[in-house]
Amino acid sequence: MEKTVRTLAEFEAEAVRFAHALVPREGGATLVTLSGELGAGKTAFIKAVAKAFGVEETVTSPTFVLEKIYELGSEASKFERLVHIDAYRLEGGSDLAPLGFDELMQDAGNLILLEWPEKVADALQDISIRISILVQPDGIRTISYE
Numbered sequence: 001m002e003k004t005v006r007t008l009a010e011f012e013a014e015a016v017r018f019a020h021a022l023v024p025r026e027g028g029a030t031l032v033t034l035s036g037e038l039g040a041g042k043t044a045f046i047k048a049v050a051k052a053f054g055v056e057e058t059v060t061s062p063t064f065v066l067e068k069i070y071e072l073g074s075e076a077s078k079f080e081r082l083v084h085i086d087a088y089r090l091e092g093g094s095d096l097a098p099l100g101f102d103e104l105m106q107d108a109g110n111l112i113l114l115e116w117p118e119k120v121a122d123a124l125q126d127i128s129i130r131i132s133i134l135v136q137p138d139g140i141r142t143i144s145y146e
Contacts, residue, residue, distance in 0.1 A: 003143045011041060011141060015048030018131075018145075022111065024078050025128050029110035033117035033124065036133035041141060042115045045133065046084055049113065053077045061115075062086045067099045072111075080109030087116040093123020 005011045024030050034042040043061040050059045054077060055070045062068045063086045070082040083104055090096070101123065104110050117124055132144040 001145045003145075005141050005143065006139075008044075011044065011143075012048040014143060015045045016052040018045075019049040019052035022078065022129075024108055024111075025126070027108060028126060029083075029105045029107055029112050030079070030128045031105065031112045031114065031124070031126060032129045032131060033114050033127055034131045034133065035117060037135065040133040040135050042133060043086075045131070045143075046113045046115070050082055050084075053079070053082060053111075055082065059084070063088055066090070079111040081107075081111070083110050083112040085112065085114045087114060087119040090116075090119045093120045096120055096123050 003014055005014055022030065034045060036042050047059045050070060053072050055072070057070065059068075059070070062084055066086060066089070068084045070084070072079050072082055085096075085099065087096070104112060105126065114120075114124075117127075117130075130146045134142045134144070136142065
């Protein structure tokens with residue numbers, strides 16, 4: 001499925017729509033990967049998803065810390081935690097081990113949103129949804145889901 005958004009407000013609304021449509025995977029974490037060039041809006045998309053799930057703290061890119069975990073205590077949330085991973089600085093799937101990635105993947109209460117999946121593709125199994133964000137020269141974004 002593809003969705004074209006023309007404004008930041010439409011982009012955020014699409015992320016909220018996506019969040020509300022998510023269904024937890026049985027038997028393990030729900031893993032969503034986000035691909036796109038620098039500045040495409042991967043982190044902005046994740047910020048809007050976090051907000052939709054009631055995260056009140058400021059959501060920033062974990063580029064340097066690699067991983068941030070947000071507790072989702074809201075009754076409206078289908079998940080217990082939102083795990084935001086930025087793999088941009090990683091060199092392979094083995095670099096996910098110090099983050100406890102295998103353990104995170106075993107917990108059905110986790111929604112894992114992983115930026116730059118191509119950097120750690122050898123470690124990614126059971127991807128629930130792949131999102132690709134393409135920015136057109138005029139700033140319009142095309143969001144593809146598979």
